[in-house]
Amino acid sequence: MGAPLAEPAVEGRLVRVTGLVQGVGFRPTVWRIAAAMGLSGHVRNDAAGVEIALWCSDAEFETFADRLKAECPPLARIDGVEATKLDGPLPAGGFVIAASAGGQVKTGIVPDAACCPECLAEVLDPKDRRYFYPFANCTHCGPRLSIVKAIPYDRGSTSMARFSMCEECRAEYENPADRRFHAQPIACPACGPRVWLEGPYRVVIGGASQTVIREAAALIGEGRIVAIKGVGGFHLACGATDEAAVARLRARKKRGGRPFALMARDLEQLAEFAELSGQERAALASRAAPIVLVKRRDSCGVAAGVAPQHDRLGFMLPYTPLHHLLLRALDGPVVMTSGNRSGEPQCTDNDEARRELAGIADFWLMHDREIVNRLDDSVVRRDGHDISVLRRARGFAPEPLALPAGFDGPIRALATGGDLKAAFCLAGGGKALMSQHLGDLDELKNQEAWGQALGLYRSLFDTKPDLIVADRHPGYRSTRLAMELARETAARFVQVQHHHAHLASCLAQHGRAIDAPPVLGIILDGLGYGDDGTIWGGEFLLGGYRGFRRLAYFEPVAMPGGDKASIEPWRNAYSHLRAAFGPDFLARLPADLPFVRALAEKPLGVLDRMIERGVNAPLASSAGRLFDACAAVLGICFERQSYEGQAGMEMEALASPFMDAAEAWPATSPKGPVICWKGLWEALLRDQASGVETGLIAARFHRTLIEIISRKAIGLTEENGVATVALSGGAFQNRLLLEGVLAELTVGGLEGLAHASVPANDGGLALGQATIGLALSLPRLSLGA
Structure with a gap:
């Protein structure tokens, strides 16, 4: 007989798993796989992610690693697995889950996730102990960032620390085979947060959650406005089909014309009010549960005041058990708009909500789980791509977000973004961490919220930046905040041109390497501080992360009144037409055109003097102001717009039904660097004088703009030997413009890059700033790299 086969060598391995691996059921998954394979060792959380000590053979380790990737929990994301040799004897006791350890923070926090099907089934089951409990959750769903105070992500580091678990919850929490093993927000009616309803003069309606929630639903059904404390802040809710309630909410909140968000019970109910594609259904039902802009059905029954002059509705589905229970007690969808006074941050604290929402809400649906981090609802839309x-x-x-190749150096950057749609970014080591949307920094409360969020992120992720990056605009609050931080931290301070940051933001989310060949960037937005001292906003840039060259741009036109011109579109209409036809243009237009009569009543002499003397009338190549000017001429938001981009959005909605039939006005791409609009204005005014329907004129404006931009882009790429075009800036959140330009670029044989995971508007600016700052600080790659 031959010699017996040798047993495979068993050796110790210390396995480091990084990514989103805490608070998502990752450790019990490791435990379950290791136990099923008969392996010994332990798994535990620490500040760097998950540590696994494992004793096994080479073949067993390969099987273990393969299973770990294949059976990864729904909310987890594995970014890296590294194994090193671990000395020591084979431990007794099999495989265990060990206590968490501290150390340098490197791991990520999982976003808040919508209620999973298993938890919802329990909440709806009269036989389950969590029946009608509005705070049910497990490792696959529930609050995360909204309740966390520190890393490692354990119960003691969250706002659930004050709720002591009952025996049944403790048993689930400590059982690795249970779906709620180490689900930090675990709770039930016996030991967790509670819900109650408050009325005028602090009259409290308490008792069982079933009674409270059904009473809140009844009030909404009667036309009342109810403030509802959610997972990341308060909402204001009323019946979505109740015209009177919607009108009261809009008036009390001083909301202007900005659309309200809606919440439907489920996809079936939502489909009664909007047309849904497969992608939109998937987005609505995803764990992120964002607001999705969907096309409204004709005569759908939603109150006209929900989204005046818009063809799309912003719907979301319930994402907490509280929302599910409330919507099931109602006959139809509800308005679910942010619980704040317009322009201010969403309320998160009970006392704050009582104070700030007095006079807006009739009742308050409260709970006693603290919201640590304010989180507005995300918004997404399906574009052609x-x-x-x-x-x-x-x-x-x-x-x-994973950064492209070349950004994995040791330098850590903090980018402060812009003043509108503020968000900051912490970047380094091959990753970028974008904050949530934090509002506009012209509001003092938003500035305070911005500072609090930054302090929390730096604490959570143990970040001391080597580099602080900001916009070049000297008046931006975000720039001044960045300067102060640079002084406090002794970090190097870098300023980045606004539209260069937009370009880099688009490149980064498409994985464009740090030293990749340059691309053509078409950056269209409202305002950005230009390198020549003027305001830019209609830019054709050749470049990448390390620099750019301005190849072409929209004709700079004065903004009489400065910031007022961004609010009052008639000012831009006058200035654009004056630039195209001269100061006496009104005398040569038909006097019966509505916009001509309206302009004649304005103080045009004052505007003329501003423009001629260059006083409070800065030149701007702004695409946003071009849209405002066209909208005003067509009678859309002529006097003023109540929110940023209103005129352009309403014109887009007006144009949408006519796009298939509309043709571009005759136009040629200019041979020089400046794109002028005289030909466009001549055609538009000719159509208007001829009585062409306003929606068709709006569609022809879009078609012409698409053609001019695309022709210019194709010509510039040929001249400069590039084949990729990146589209960025807030104007590219116009769906008609984005889809039209992308289609023309494809026909021209070019690759078009559009934003997807990060907004094209200033909400994505910080990502671009961070990558530019890092690129300028890191060494260039060699040609052979």
């Missing part, structure tokens, strides 16, 4: 994020907040933040 994909689902794109318009506002990145709950459900997406703070999931790290």
